[in-house]
Amino acid sequence: MSAIFEVRNLKRSFGGLAVTNDVSLAMAPGDRVALIGPNGAGKTTFINLVTGNLKPDSGKVRIGGEDITRVKAIGRVRRGLVRSFQVTRLFQDMTPAEHVALAVLQRDGRAGRLFGNYLAMPEVMAEVGDLIGKLGLRDQMHRHVREIAYGQQRLLEIAVALALKPRVLLLDEPAAGVPQSDTGRIEQALADLPPNLAVLMIEHDMDLVFRFAKRVIVLAAGTIIFDGSPSDVTKDPRVREAYLGSYANAGHDA
């Protein structure tokens, strides 16, 4: 199986602190990987580096075999490397339908069109309705984002990412801040992701991780300390140590 997404020896430090320290990994289409690690381990930084939101000090990133280390963030999205955000970044005065429509139009290179309205484009509306329906947002479709619940905003964040038809999807804590009652919806959405999509999900909720992932990567202090099957992860002494250390420092929400 050839890798759709590959990272080699990625490094980045902030003021002498190595936040990403020689990280390498590869993913194949259809992979379901969970990236876990204590708070401040450098998980979000890793996503920022590979998506081009941050510049690495060294290392390489490839997508579909193409070296994209020098490609800007926008170019990476257009090549199918799409992320979601740990804290939702949505437009408060727009509706879910507008968000998804904008993503669909952008993906098809039509977001710059000066005339016409997506509401009057049946093929766009069909796709928007379809995606929104899949994520259970149909009732909120034409409401402003600021009026809808946070759990639903998290779902919309996923819908926007999916509308871009990614080849590799990086989800930064999709269930963070979602009330327990709503996590089921998100889990269902994760289970329904296109089968050949490569997904890397950062998550703290271990139940969710174990149900979702076939492979778990543990990051601690910027270094990968474990990369293997979910059943082995809790037995690994280094992982235990990393989490114990962080529990001792950071309390319980690690």
Add this chain to the structure above:
Amino acid sequence: MTMATVNDTLAAARGNRRKLGRDLAGLSVILALAVVGYLLFPDNLALLTRMTAIALLVLSLDLVTGYCGVATLGHAALFGTGAYAAGIAAVHFGITDPLLMLACGIFGGIVAGLLCGMVILRAHGLPQLVLSIALIHLFHEFSNKASSWTGGSDGLAGIAPDPLIGLFAFDLWGRTAYVFGIVLLAVVFTLLRLVVRSPFGMLCRGIKEDPIRIRAMGASPKVTLVKMYMISGAVAGAGGALNAISTQVVGLDSLSFTLSAESLVMLVLGGTGSLFGALTGTIVFMFFEDIVSAANPFHWLTMVGALLIAVVLFAPKGLYGTIAAAAIRWREARR
């Protein structure tokens, strides 16, 4: 189609029709106001025409400031370039057909928009504002120095436009110019209503709120904003050309910091981020200025200042924005 999709399509169509209704209402209001203005002030059509030209400038400013969040105190650069382009075409190149002059003004505005956009969009916030101020001073100084083309501080005089479409001469009372201006404003307004609602308009709203999000969708905020600046330039340039055609002179004041600042004041007065707001602000400001400066030539600026402070403090969404918000609340309360 499933039932749900049918419902969505119906809802969408309803939404569309409502917006179309508002477009038509807006257009009728413009035309009605134009008629009222003509009947009330038949001797002062020059003022009304100038108001129309400035309205185009304020609309143009609203596109970049209200819709895209760009901070600028130099937007008259686009207006003035349009005015000079139309004037220079007439005086130096003998292009005296008003529609061709308008085209020259629009083109000049687009070029100025591209230039200003590329400079101003390099910075954000306060540095952006400072860049825009520097730019308008450069434009002003340049046209002052290039006096063989622009007439310098004497202004560019001797603009003599041909009759409009060969039929309507630009008369002494300014009737032709007035009608020309109103038609121009109505056309521009209608086109802009379509643009702000298009996918491009949606993209701009998104950039104003969160450019990082837009980038994560694979769209370039920079390219989009430069494009908006060029559209804005076309609109301001049309306003400049209208001013050149109707007054038959172009002065340095059309390319000034003062005009830039005033247009921002008008926009804030009416309400940013809405085309109706831009129009409201222009009309109220210019009438207020006209009336108050006639009644009390020494203190009229004080009174304009007081009006502005009152609006900013008590109606921060601007006159139109506040009324529109109240109307929405009223409608929802009735439901």
